[in-house]
Amino acid sequence: MAYSTKVIDHYTNPRNVGSFAKDEQNVGTGVVGAPECGDVMKLQLKIDPESGLIEDAKFKTFGCGSAIASSSYVTELVKGKRLDEAMAIKNTSIVKELNLPPVKIHCSVLAEDAIKAAISDWKKHQSKEADASSDGSKKAEQA
């Protein structure tokens, strides 16, 4: 099977590989896939709570070249987008951009899932932080 030029480009020069530091604020992490299926994607989005804009994105992927390319492309795609725009990204646009063959469509689906998982993780953290700060204020009152 021959790979498309864009898949080869992303595989050879992946964009935004890595992880944010553990103490980094405002980061949502999505991990999708499973090792026994041969694909695991970790997508991290740094989202500004004020503006709701995705400021930065990083990925790490265990998977075939198309899975690596899909996640690499997604990090480029989401940067600067609003959350609702990112949530609206469909796997078909990844397929189109990377020219993925039918057997590799699941890689694009996984990448779409990773965006949603990362955003939902970020939202969870935001509400927890909100809870935590309200808890904190209560404790302060009691003291």
Next chain:
Amino acid sequence: MVKLPIYMDNHATTPVDKRVVEAMLPYFYEKFGNAASRNHSFGWEAEEAVDKSRNQIAALINAKSKEIIFTSGATESDNLAIKGVVEFYKDKGNHVISCVTEHKAVLDSCRALERGGKATVTYLPVDKNGMVDPDDVRKAITDKTVLITIMYANNEIGTIHPVSEIGKIAKEKGIVFHCDAVQAVGKIPVDVERDNIDLLSMSAHKIYGPKGIGAIYVRSKGPRVRLAAQMDGGGHERGMRSGTLNVTGIVGLGKACEIAQTEMAEEGRRLIELRDKLQAGIFERLDEVYLNGHPTQRLPGNFNVSFAYVEGESLLMGISDIAVSSGSACTSATLEPSYVIRALGTDEELAHSSIRFGLGRFNTEEEVDFVTDRVSKEVKRLREMSPLYEMAKDGIDLKSVQWKAE
């Protein structure tokens, strides 16, 4: 500087040896006769060449030349052996013993018989090194068993089965023993008498001969083994395989066997040396690499290894100037990871991470050094990109993680 691309997938196929091509050429041009033409010199010449080839093949496996039947390759030989025996001995029984790591040509022949209600098949497991236990063979035998079909050496992991012991059991119980010896013939000493093999499949293109030609050895004495032909026609090959003989291919197979017989010992030593150098080099440069297959009872040129946390197809893509193969689902037509690696009882993800190096006659030490370096660098690069490697380095037990699979 090594010449790229490097071919290191010699279990899949091998280049044809120049000496084999030279031997074949006259049979395309001036000696083009049909070996079945009994009334002119063209036919006689062809027949003579076929006879010579039969002798060369027989000598390599310690058989008699009349016991060699030509086929289109090992897939046909396997089909003929398994379906032919079950059909011929149907009054005696209908049970077949095979093994989970057999080649698809054997497994699918067995499944076809099961589907057609013609046989029940026991698929024996293998141990963590991919070896079948002769005791399991013995225990699986019933009074209905007509065939034991176990390969000589595995095409993915190179593990060499205890064939002599299995052959002994089969002989003792009076059961036909078929051995798919495609990967073993010409690589390690195969002896149908010592090993008590009744039927043996082989192929030319795995031993530096042409594609599309193979043979099956059919024991003629002690006991005489019978087969129901699977191809109807002119009754060639003692009625077991009809069809005009592929004389050029047959000449090539014969020559390939002759070369193998002369050079096997020396070549085997050289390949083990190269293979061990490759293996040692990889293990030295990388952590968390796992050998698939038997540490010692293994084909000389075989090195099958799993690079944990790196998916096989992505690694192949990164080393695109080196031809090797992977057990990753992404590289197979069925989208399933290697059933052979999974049969070893290793973690499923290690099957996705497996790479098979197959060294052969034309590989050099220089190539081994290049491959060691190239592969190690690419594995390191991909691990830097792998979330699993990161998690493992952070001390997370990957088995304890709840994965959100599709």
